[in-house]
Each structure stands twice: as structure tokens, then as C-alpha cells.
Amino acid sequence: MSGTLRIGLAGLGTVGTGVLRLLEAHGKDISKRVSRPLEVVGVSAQSQSKDRGVDISQFEWFDDPVTLAGSADIDVFVELIGGEEGVSKTSVEAALSRGINVVTANKALLAHHGGELALLGEQNGANILFEAAVAGGIPIVKAMRESLSGNAFGRVYGILNGTCNYILSRMEREGSNFADVLADAQKLGYAEADPSFDIGGVDTAHKLALLTSLAYGTKVDFSSIYIEGIETITSADIEAASDFGYRIKLLGVSQKTETGIEQRVHPTLVPKGSAIAEVGDVFNAVVVEGDFVGEVMLVGRGAGAEPTASAVVGDIIEVARGDTVATFGRPASTLTSYEPAGMRAHEGGYYVGLMVLDRPGAMAAIAKRMADQNISLDSIRQRSRSPTRETDMPAKPVPIMLITHETTEISVRAAIEEIERDGHITGRAQMIRIEPT
């Protein structure tokens, strides 16, 4: 590999301008590292005139990123447009079709079309590098695709969305409720105006789908992921979990089981003092379990212009060195079919939160329904009753939280249905899995 590496960059939002700033700051040193010059030769974005704080007049402008990807004289196409369809997809296809390596931060695109795009690239001698698409600046993609690839992986899990982790961390620290912290996070720029992708767990699932393929060599299968967001988590849940010795985190978990692969995104209780429980605020973390290496955890900033630019440029450097590796660490044509495991069979402990109508026999009835499903209880927490309650007043709801011993999701759901049918609780029961760490 020699001669100038000619870079085409599409998308000049915060990450795109971050990449330009990084190349401005360290481009010369990087050129020395890789023994060849790096040059951005063309850029494309929605507006040519917008002030981004970086001078783009030195680069050739392309109104259409597909033209940049498909016909400009470039050696690598950097896609930072975003979105699972539209010009992000067509421009990536245009680059891969003519054998040009693609660097992207686009998790949605790869979660939905990663398999076919990897194959298209492979047929034309190009790879997709996507370190920036999973956990921002954390070098987890390369670690799994290369450094740790001698291992058979059993489980990969992580905190993959900084917005959710920030909200949950603040709810715990301040005892505030979800809606207030979300509103504040939006004001501070930590949450989007439409936060549903983040707090609903979809963003985490996009990233998880990619980690799953890296871990098990299976085709990307976003549609199989079970997704629950953090919208239903209350400050009472967080407080009770804390009393029980746990923190609540939104985790993406991908696990190899005897029947197939389980991919799930949901709020999770993790024991305080475990490494992942200590990862707070906007930080992300990924834990990989390999049969030889054991448990490896990587922690860092999962979003933001600068950490994401670090990951994008790391991939550009890889292209400059001419040492790119197959998109998912093995030939795309050899990725195996994804075999989903039965999610409902998930075994483990559970946290259950109930608003119980405070009347005689309610607790006994609940305990019986649990026992009927062979669920044994580890701990129970009941908030103090109102001291002035009179017996002839209507029954008031009292929050009761339980931690079960190991059981199955099917059993817990069945018990909760029975309890709801008994009429002893009001509202929706809360059920949160405990993830062994």
C-alpha cells in the first residue's frame, strides 16, 4: 500500500465534523504511522453553506453522496449520514460495488442490511469497517473480530446506550422520576428531541445485532431481538433494587444456549460492586465471555463527536494500512443462519414490583401464586403503610417488591397473570430480569 489514501466523506453532522477536526489535528502524525499521506478529497452533506466550525472549501463538494461513493476518485468511503434506508444505503452499495472499502458509524443500516452489504463488498473485494457503530470510542469491534477471535464466545452483553445509562444513573442519584430526568437530558443535549430509539431500546438492539454476528459468526438478525425499553422504570423500582443490592441498567445481552442464540434488550438488575454496575452516566461498557480469555470488559464513551471520530479514524487507518479484515471477522459467505433460542425460557432471578391493594389476605394470595409456579422468594420489601389507615376505608395500594430465586420467565409471567386476575393489585406489575455478572 502506498500513495495518498483518498478519503470521500459523506455526512457532516457532529461526527463528520469531528472526523475532519481529528484529521486536521493528527493527520500528519497518522501519515507517518502508516507511511502514506491521508487526504480528504471529497465531501457531501445536506447543506454546503452551513457553518460547522471547520473549513470545507478545500474539499471537492458533492451534492449527492451516491456520486461521491460511486464515481469519485477515492480509496475509502466514509458514511456518516445515518439511517437504515435512503442515500446512506445506496451510497454504501455504490462504494462496495466498485470494491471500495466503507467506514461507517451507521448501526441502523448494518443491523438491517449488514449481511447483504458484507456479501456485496466481499464479491467486489471490499470490507465494511464499523468500529464507530458499536459503543462509540470503545474498540470492541476490532477486539472481537481480531484480538479475541481465537475464542468461542458464550455471552456478550453491555451498556450500549449512553442516554439510557445517563437517565438511570441520575434517577438513582437524585431519586427523580423518569419523565423529569428525560426532559432535563433533552435540554442538556444528552437525549434526542425524539428519544424513542434510545429509551425504547432500539438503538441498543441495533448494536447488539452486530455484536452477535461478530461473536457467533451468524447472519445479522435484528428482527429476532426481544426489546424492552426503560420507560416503565420508576424511581421506586430503582430504590427497591438498591435496597436489594442491585442497580438497574439497560443491557443488550446475546447468549449462546443449547437451543440457539438469545438476543435481548431490557432493563436488568446487576449486583452493586460488579464491574458493569459501576459504569455510570453516559459511559458504555461491553463484556465478552470467551472460553479461553474468560471475561473481558471494555469501558468508555459510547457516543459524542470526538470518541466516535476516534473510532472512525481508527478504521480509516486500518484501510490506509491495507489490512482490513472481513466485515464480521470471517467470509460473509460463511456466516451461518441465525437460530433463535426460546426467549421465554430465560432462566435467572427476577425482580417483581407490585402495587398491592392493602387488604387482608393479599400478601398470602400473592405468595401462593408464586409458590404454585415453583418460584421461591429471595427477598421481599414492603414500604410502611399509612399509619392512619382505618379499616372501613377503601383498600389503598402499597408497593411491594420481590426478588425471586432462579426461575424461568414463563413461570414469573404466569404467576403475575394469576395475581392480576385475583384482583389484589392495581396497575401493571413490573418485572425485571437479574443478569448474572
Add this chain to the structure above:
Amino acid sequence: MSGTLRIGLAGLGTVGTGVLRLLEAHGKDISKRVSRPLEVVGVSAQSQSKDRGVDISQFEWFDDPVTLAGSADIDVFVELIGGEEGVSKTSVEAALSRGINVVTANKALLAHHGGELALLGEQNGANILFEAAVAGGIPIVKAMRESLSGNAFGRVYGILNGTCNYILSRMEREGSNFADVLADAQKLGYAEADPSFDIGGVDTAHKLALLTSLAYGTKVDFSSIYIEGIETITSADIEAASDFGYRIKLLGVSQKTETGIEQRVHPTLVPKGSAIAEVGDVFNAVVVEGDFVGEVMLVGRGAGAEPTASAVVGDIIEVARGDTVATFGRPASTLTSYEPAGMRAHEGGYYVGLMVLDRPGAMAAIAKRMADQNISLDSIRQRSRSPTRETDMPAKPVPIMLITHETTEISVRAAIEEIERDGHITGRAQMIRIEPT
């Protein structure tokens, strides 16, 4: 790259046999990943007949590793002999001289001769891959050499020796003293019969020297490292640190300062609740600070046959793919001279432990010596005095522990010298740096 990757493996201790077991378990899957077969064609060790639990009769035997490295038909030489001189060095030289890539776990060899060996390799078109030499299974070398290489690094630090971390963790948990825990660790196989390399900090320094070169592009300079071990840490220090809100860890720290680079290995107070403080037992952790990525931490098993084998095989896979990178991430000929910063200038808070003779005026004299050096105190902890003390008895020593605000090592050392000269304390004063995390 195609055709069989022919591996020559020298050294069949725990790591070497771990590598053979890993290749036996996952060799076929790895071959699919890299689209070429992997085959161990020759091995060398001290004894051919020793029972290692793996069948080595299928491999050609070499009495002399230098012959294996220098004249066998191999594509990669894996050096797991250990030691900074002798056949480990001559065999690595033999391989590099004929342009054969070397994979090694030998931190001592590289800490002492890494620069010249990298250059020798470069002159002949070969690289040294040493993921296994730093923090075992943790993929920190590749992360710094490749994924994060778009950053300028400001500081790299870590827990790089599992034996020390295990001893300190147990001392804290059990309140036991150093000698007892060390003896037990030796019984359990967590510490060597001669533990001086581990507990004296030399092993940590070997690894730190390599991280420094990766971070700053400087020549490996082991001799500049300031080294203090954990031998003088008492359970009283650990308890006092804990009361002050800290844990004691043996850290290797490499920092870029205005005057040059500071490399130091010493016991350190890190605040409880910081990510690195929660890394206990035999686990290692490395924190990298990059100007774009921010702080990234990697945690995992830093030693042991299987995690180390994972790292060795990850490097073998890199060779199999034909995408090796310059040994220290940039051409060896461009590594710059190492400019040491003045260690004694190290700024930060300090923990000071004194056995003070319990007599009137002692505390005031100590406080005055601190004030004379412009050291202001953050906290003081004094153990309760014996309740039955009579005034005419000889003065008994009382442990007093201090935490200073930010100051310099020169000032603290000067104050301690004065305090010792005043005759108010007995024994050696303890001084431990607080590392900002």
C-alpha cells in the same frame, strides 16, 4: 495470503501448552475465519519427554529453538520461552533476521531489547506481535497500536500484575498482613517461589515500558522507570486508606508532561468507586487517555495459561491474515528518543503514614514541618491511644495517617526528612501517591 500457515512454537510451559490446546479446540474454526489452514510444524522446549497433557509427538521436535527459528520451514515463530537474554533473544533474532514474524509473550525481552528487535524485524520485513506480553488476555496492545491510534495520548496507567492485585485485594478483605497473604498466594500458585519480580514491581515496569512506546512513539526505555513494589504496604495502610475513601493498587503509570515522559510503578491510592479501584483479585486493567476518545478502560485476566493463549493465538491469526502492523504501531526507524520528565516533580495528593512517638508537641511539630513545605492537609487519622497510658512511661508509637492536598513529591520527601530528623517518629515513614482517576 494463502496456503498453510506453518507455526514454529518454542517453549512448552503453561502458556505454550495452552496455545496447543486452543489450536486443538478451535483450529478448524480459525482456519475458516482466515481462509487458510494453520499447522504447528515444529516445537522446541527443554524436555521432549515431560508429560504436558498434550500430545506433541505429531510435531517435529527441535532441541534448539534457534534452529527452529532460524532454519525450519515456518511462516511464524512463536516464542514462549521467556527471559530477557539467552535463547529467547537469539531465537527471536534468528526468525526476524530471515523476515519471519514473531509472536511472543516475553515482556522482559521486549522491555530490554524491543527497540533493536523491532528495527531488526523491519529491516527484514517482519514484525513482532506481543499482545500476550502486556496484561495477558486483555487486547490492549492492538487497541493502542491500531483502534485508538488516531488519538494523541496523555496518560496510560493500569494494574498490570495479577499477583500484586491479588495480594492487596486479600489484605484489604481479610485485614491480613503482607507476608501471610504472600505465603498463601505462593501455596495457591498465584505467586512464584521467587516473587520479587512481581511484588517488587519489575514485571509491571516491563509491561509499562511497552505501553509507553505504543502511546508516544518513543523508543522503549525500561531503565528510566521509577519502581517501587508493594512490600512495605501494611494492613494498617490499607485500613487507613479505606477510611479515607481509597484503595491501594500497584499501578504502572506513563504520562506525557511538558518536560518529557514520566514512567513510574508504585503503590497508589485510588478513590473507591472509581472504575480501577473496583478491579480486584487477579484481574488486570489498563486505562488509556486519548485526546479524542477520552478515557477507555480494558479489564480482564492478566495472566494464566488460557487468557495468555487467547492473546497469542489472536496474534497468530493476525499473521495468518497477512495484516501485521509495525511492532510499535509506526516504523521502528521513526521511534523518537525517550525524554524523561523529572519524576520527583510528580504533583498530586499524598498519603503519609507515620509511627509517631506519643508525647506532647509531636503532632504540632509534624504539622509545622508540613506547613513549612507549603503542604496543606486534607485529612488526618489517628488511632485511639492506649487508655491506660501513664505520663512517666516511655513514649509509645501511635500510627498517624495523613492525606495531603495537591503538592509535589519533593515537598513531601523534604517534610518527611525533617520530621524524621526531629525524632518524633520511629521506623520508616510511609509515603504513597494518590493517582487522579
